[in-house]
Amino acid sequence: MTTLDALMKRNRDFAAEQSAAGLLMASLPRALPNVKALIISCADMRVDPAHVLGVKLGEAVVFRNIGGRVTPGTLEMLGLLGRITQVAGESPRAGGDFCLIVLHHTDCGITRLTGDPEMLTDYFEISKEELQAKAVPDPRAAVAVDVAALRATPALPGEWLVSGLVYDVATGLVDIIVPPAPVRVADTRQ
């Protein structure tokens, strides 16, 4: 059996189980009001939020890239997502319980790119001088850098709770590095 054959078999099992339980997404009137989180995480096969955080079908939008970093590409996807939900007349839950999570991890492959600074400067679209501030070798520092980058993004809803987590691939445990707090404190000038 090829890898694809095995995956297709799993898909048929999935469809049968979900359909029997009435859980297929099409049966929900609207998917987005059920979304509880937007997670930015690494593409590494060991750190899928569905497994590491037990995210269930329909619970979270997950963006994955090399390192789980907030890059111009990540921000572009956030912008497109905002537009899609606007066009669909849906928006992620209002109120203070929508989580925006940056999930980095130990032993990340991105740390092996530190010998190729040009690849990293292209990825982040920054100059070589700015690269050190991205804290690529240290996931704990990097997750704080990326949470700060999200806080500096005016297009994000201010009431979303943004946090920064690091998953330890050796223990399986996730540490909260940046505790959840609103993207922006309420503007008191209003």
Ligand SMILES: [Zn+2]
């Ligand atoms: Zn990684």
